[in-house]
Amino acid sequence: MKMDADYSRATDGATERRSDGLTVLGLETSCDETAASVVRLSAAGAEVLSSVIHSQIDDHAAYGGVVPEIAARSHVEMIDGVTRRAMSEAGLDWSALDGVAATAGPGLVGGVMVGLSYGKAAALARGLPLIAVNHLEGHAVSARLGAETTYPFLLLLVSGGHCQLLEVRGIGDMSRLGTTIDDAAGEAFDKIAKAMGLGYPGGPALEKLAASGDGSRFELPRALLGRKDCDFSFSGLKTAASRLAQTCETEQDRADLADAVQKVIARQLAERTERAMKDYAEAHEHRLFVVAGGVAANKTIRRTLEDLAAKHGFAFLAPPMAYCTDNAAMIALAGAERLEKGLTSDIDVAARPRWPLDETRASVDPVHKKTGRKGAKA
Numbered sequence: 001m002k003m004d005a006d007y008s009r010a011t012d013g014a015t016e017r018r019s020d021g022l023t024v025l026g027l028e029t030s031c032d033e034t035a036a037s038v039v040r041l042s043a044a045g046a047e048v049l050s051s052v053i054h055s056q057i058d059d060h061a062a063y064g065g066v067v068p069e070i071a072a073r074s075h076v077e078m079i080d081g082v083t084r085r086a087m088s089e090a091g092l093d094w095s096a097l098d099g100v101a102a103t104a105g106p107g108l109v110g111g112v113m114v115g116l117s118y119g120k121a122a123a124l125a126r127g128l129p130l131i132a133v134n135h136l137e138g139h140a141v142s143a144r145l146g147a148e149t150t151y152p153f154l155l156l157l158v159s160g161g162h163c164q165l166l167e168v169r170g171i172g173d174m175s176r177l178g179t180t181i182d183d184a185a186g187e188a189f190d191k192i193a194k195a196m197g198l199g200y201p202g203g204p205a206l207e208k209l210a211a212s213g214d215g216s217r218f219e220l221p222r223a224l225l226g227r228k229d230c231d232f233s234f235s236g237l238k239t240a241a242s243r244l245a246q247t248c249e250t251e252q253d254r255a256d257l258a259d260a261v262q263k264v265i266a267r268q269l270a271e272r273t274e275r276a277m278k279d280y281a282e283a284h285e286h287r288l289f290v291v292a293g294g295v296a297a298n299k300t301i302r303r304t305l306e307d308l309a310a311k312h313g314f315a316f317l318a319p320p321m322a323y324c325t326d327n328a329a330m331i332a333l334a335g336a337e338r339l340e341k342g343l344t345s346d347i348d349v350a351a352r353p354r355w356p357l358d359e360t361r362a363s364v365d366p367v368h369k370k371t372g373r374k375g376a377k378a
């Protein structure tokens, strides 16, 4: 597959690792976290030298969701300080860096432009290569921040903007096996939580409430049951659960509903993943399943997927909790892996609000038609 329209191969080919590895500064500003991190990739694996995250949750809480304009302004205010802190916590001078990686999409484009422009300026000023990173590719490699992981693997990427199953053969070499036809799982968590009067982001709040609930009395819709593919759908659940939320009278009612929602989401994720595992297992001897993205922080979902992996003979890996939700260490690592292959970017590379990981599959099988949903990260 080809996904490198925005990448150019360095004229001298792959970048030689220094004896102590490649050290890359990563920048992440695609949603509501301003983040910077320094990662060293060496023969021993990936080492996070620093990872600084400024969360804007407080700025957006009053609105019940991320407000793009507020996010972009906050990134402008924070990016320099966050980056300086990441450099100082890593204990490195700029001369120790081999490259600057910045998220170039997909995401809220005002925010993406802030991090990407800052990255371009830093790369130009210091004479370093720039690596424009797809945010999803960052999530895809994030499990490698916690454990030395070899390609290929089957990936469930499940976040606020995405819900996809991918075969990951290496950096820049991924095929999509399934995706959501409407909302992402994290988005369903967030919107249902909002309807239940829980704070933003909804996923963690809903998980906390579900701990004291028993959802067995609620019947929630299970989507796409008749289909044999690996696609997801959460909009019917979102509507049904939001309606039920209006009927909840007691705290126990709400806890029960939260438990039902969490279980039905976990079940759908497991059903589609099981289909993908069966196909994947036919073609691969090395069976590794990775779950990444913010929703991978959910303990019920992790446990369900872990059990499923064991049932089908897959090793199971999830990023350390700190690298499940948005962070810049995953961007720095994706950048280092690209740099190692000589995949650097031109200085005029553009920020992209949409940027599918598997562009071939996305163009032959568009789930988001031109007239359809235009979510920030769809």
Ligand code: KG4
Pocket: 031, 158, 159, 160, 161, 162, 185, 186, 187, 189, 190, 201, 202, 203, 204, 207, 293, 294, 295, 296, 297, 298, 299, 324, 325, 326
């Ligand atoms: O990966 P991420 O930080 O940002 C995106 O790239 O979207 O994911 C954020 C999403 C939010 O929808 C949030 O509600 C969800 O991940 N999330 C969770 C949990 N922690 C974060 N969902 C369910 N349970 C959690 N514990």
Ligand code: ZN
Pocket: 135, 139, 159, 160, 293, 294, 325, 326
């Ligand atoms: Zn993300």
